[in-house]
Amino acid sequence: MELRDRICVVTGGASGIGRALCQRFVAEGARAVVVVDRDADGAVATADALGDRAVARTADVTVEADIEAVVERTESDIGPIDLFASNAGILGYGGIDVSDETWDLVWSVNVLAHLYAARAVVPLMLGRGHGYLLSTASAAGLLTQPGDAPYSVTKHAAVALAEWLAVTYGDQGITVSCACPMAVDTAMLGGGRLAGEGAEGFPVAAAATAAAAVQGVLSPEQVADAVVEGVRAERFLILPHPEVATFEQRRAADRDRWLAGMRRLSGSLAVDPGPSGASGPARPDA
Ligand SMILES: NC(=O)c1ccc[n+]([C@@H]2O[C@H](COP(=O)([O-])OP(=O)(O)OC[C@H]3O[C@@H](n4cnc5c(N)ncnc54)[C@H](O)[C@@H]3O)[C@@H](O)[C@H]2O)c1
Secondary structure, three states, X not given: OOOOOOEEEEEOOOOHHHHHHHHHHHHOOOOEEEEEEOOHHHHHHHHHHHHHHEXXXXXOOOOHHHHHHHHHHHHHHOOOOOEEEEOOOOOOOOOOOOOHHHHHHHHHHHHHHHHHHHHHHHHHHHHHOOEEEEEEOXXXXXXXXXXXXXXXXXXXXXXXXXXXXXXXXXXXXXXXXXXXXXXXXXHHXXXXXXXXXXXXXXXXXXXXXXXXXXXXXXXXXHHHHHHHHHXXXXXXXXXXXXXXXXXXXXXXXXXXXXXXXXXXXXXXXXXXXXXOOOOOOOOOOO
């Protein structure tokens, strides 16, 4: 699908990958881009910088009524939504001793928000016979994220939901893409947005260094380039770090060997995982 003349909604548009998607969609000639974020000032800043084809909407994606309101207002004030990008996401910062409250929050942002978006827009898109759902999951959703159990589990769920939507609605005019980057140079990698307890102890500098050392950190703009190319091709899996495809194949081909490699890699990272601690994004092909 080409973005020209399309009406797009992007959650998490105040920062990082979401902001880069908004910028790139406008540059591609989108008719309107709705910048959604719980960070009201950030959403306005993104939209203001993009001129009169972008509008800001404050919403908490974990609140279904907020997403419904964004969809209803976009459809009534601007027009039919062509593409809904569920991009907002957060880390969990820990392992098995992360609290239930944090698990619930990470699940809500990384998975339920994608469900709420689908509930709100799929009936409208089915009625029109076309529409595009884009979700930002993560390479952690295909592989794993050492040191962050909630993130790994919820990103797997985000990929699973996107696949289910593609299987269920793909023959009815709805196209689904799922972006699964590894490390990207955003506030998330720098630890600027926090999910819950323990975040202040997250060794972000070590994580960023480890990520840069093993597979390279992309800019949000590079991810946006990959997303636009993937949407143009209507490809389900969008891999801004192409090597993720190889890692996923190795994981599927010999799970025990892959797990052993991941254990070696986790152990070699220069961070202390502790009982719940986090380590950096890691390349799982060791
Ligand atoms: N940065 C990376 O290395 C990386 C790698 C793979 C996948 N991702 C994924 O990319 C997506 C974007 O992350 P980013 O790196 O740009 O992070 P970011 O922290 O720069 O941006 C995330 C945005 O989401 C918003 N947000 C968080 N919770 C929200 C909520 N409840 N309601 C509304 N908005 C909310 C934040 O305010 C922020 O503007 C996430 O889904 C993330 O998991 C990031």
